[in-house]
Amino acid sequence: MYRLCWDCGARTDDDRQVRCDCGEPLWLESDPEAVPDAWPPTVETMWNLVPYLGLGAPTVPSGIASGAGGTPLLRTERLDPAGSPRLHVKPEGLNPTGSFKDRGTAFGVAWMLEQGEQRIGTVSHGNMAASVAAHAAASGLDCTVLVPADIAEERLAAIAAYGPRLLRADGDYGKLYVESLTVGRETGVRFLNSDAPLRVAGQATTALEALAQFAARESGATPDALVMPVSSGGHASGAWQAVRTLDAAGIIDEPPRLYFVQAAACAPIAEAFARGDDTVTPVDGGETVAYSIANANPPSGNRALAAARATSGAVCAVDDDAILEAKRRFAVKAGLTVEPASATTLAALDQLVESGSLSRDDDVALIATGRGFGGGSGTAESEQVTLDELGRVLRRSR
Structure with missing residues (x-):
């Protein structure tokens, strides 16, 4: 699947590229001619609708990813x-x-499994963190969630319930979006962040x-x-x-x-x-x-x-x-x-x-978009890191 810049129209087959050289985000290139003629389709889960994006759809995975949408x-x-x-x-x-985050996570996980990838991550301290951690647990993927150092304990516990690696990042949390993309490419962790093309x-x-x-x-x-x-x-x-x-x-x-x-x-x-x-x-x-x-x-x-x-x-x-x-x-x-x-x-x-x-x-x-950030009963085990230490920590096996 090619990535396309919505703004300048640049196109790339680099499946790790999230942003165009012009600075704007990429999305997956849709082919209107590949869209089915029959409309409307039966809506059971989101997977009934994926063909209408005009994309090469991944194989539907088992577990909770199969039930997203609908x-x-x-x-x-x-x-x-x-x-x-x-x-x-x-x-x-x-x-x-x-929350709706399950739709993007399910699509990303399905694509990763089809490609044989095993390490997923995200930068979030809310619904997206819980979604990625839960789908990783159900799919057997290694999961890293980057959260701010001052995250509330109840929110940390809700994410921890799914057993991901939790890293509390010191410094400017906003910079983690860009830093995660760089470090993810270096360490083999696919960060399924808020506007990644797969999401x-x-x-x-x-x-x-x-x-x-x-x-x-x-x-x-x-x-x-x-x-x-x-x-x-x-x-x-x-x-x-x-x-x-x-x-x-x-x-x-x-x-x-x-x-x-x-x-x-x-x-x-x-x-x-x-x-x-x-x-x-x-x-x-x-x-x-x-x-x-x-x-x-x-x-x-x-x-x-x-x-x-x-x-x-x-x-x-x-x-x-x-x-x-x-x-x-x-x-x-x-x-x-x-x-x-x-x-x-x-x-x-x-x-x-x-x-x-x-x-x-x-x-x-x-x-x-969601029913809110639910509670959790997991033990909130986490590790505090600086942005400079992030690459070293992600290279280390769990």
């Missing part, structure tokens, strides 16, 4: 505020470890499923919009890749508008959108209840920005009070317990309606 698209009438669009919710918390491809199935499920329910129609939280920009990139591929293949006539939402305390992509900028400027992010999307320097921020504009969508930000109220409404009106990041989608609704972006005649799919 979350429903729920019509939630009681969640509709007065005068709002018709809302549909996709509860990604029903994935094996409780983006797997996470593209969220949007594919939502479109297929809506089409099955509404006689082939397409929802007017998808609304989803954005952090690194990897999930947003996957949604754009899905929409672009289906559009190029002639599967959908009216691509949905893509709306991305950030927490106001840390909203570099939303701020760039509001300024009319083409590039995202890092910010000094503040604290927010939606900690899982508080990414002050999103590696795929420019791609998410481009995705919103290319689909006539938008990027907006909501404050913590609105997020907490939306989280409550998800529970009491729809019976759904979601993490604060997921609640940003509902919190943004009034803003999008008032701006004219959405109307009461629209069908809108809210992507509830």
Whole structure:
């Protein structure tokens, strides 16, 4: 599978390359002509949808990776505020470890197993860390998770339950993304980070499923919009890749508008959108209840920005009070317990309606990305390292 730069169009067959020489992230090259004609497909797991990415799909692995995706698209009438669009919710918390991250992890693990690779890693202290550690355990892969040195003990324990090598990194945690890619290439650890091409491809199935499920329910129609939280920009990139591929293949006539939402305390992509900028400027992010999307320097921020504009969508930000109220409404009106990041989608609704972006005649799919970071009972054994020591530690056998 070739990697393609979304921005400059550069192409490479280096399966270890994550970013283009121009600095922008790569994604797997889709072939619209390879997309099946039959639409919509039956949605059982994400693997039913992978062929619609126009990629050479890996063999479906056994274990929890085989069960990723297949979350429903729920019509939630009681969640509709007065005068709002018709809302549909996709509860990604029903994935094996409780978040959409399982889609990207499952695709990456399947590809690794097919290639005979045995060492996987990620830089995360939340849902992605738990997802990678769990899938590694189920697949017999050696797993390394890099977390910040000051990680909360309960979060460390939740990841430790799956038995990965946990490395608490001193220094600038934001630099670990780049450092892990360099050290991973040197040590044979494939870091399946937030916007790695394999992860983006797997996470593209969220949007594919939502479109297929809506089409099955509404006689082939397409929802007017998808609304989803954005952090690194990897999930947003996957949604754009899905929409672009289906559009190029002639599967959908009216691509949905893509709306991305950030927490106001840390909203570099939303701020760039509001300024009319083409590039995202890092910010000094503040604290927010939606900690899982508080990414002050999103590696795929420019791609998410481009995705919103290319689909006539938008990027907006909501404050913590609105997020907490939306989280409550998800529970009491729809019976759904979601993490604060997921609640940003509902919190943004009034803003999008008032701006004219959405109307009461629209069908809108809210992507509830996870049920939150669950507890764990594992013993939180970890090792503290500096960035300079990382390569040495990863070369050492477990």
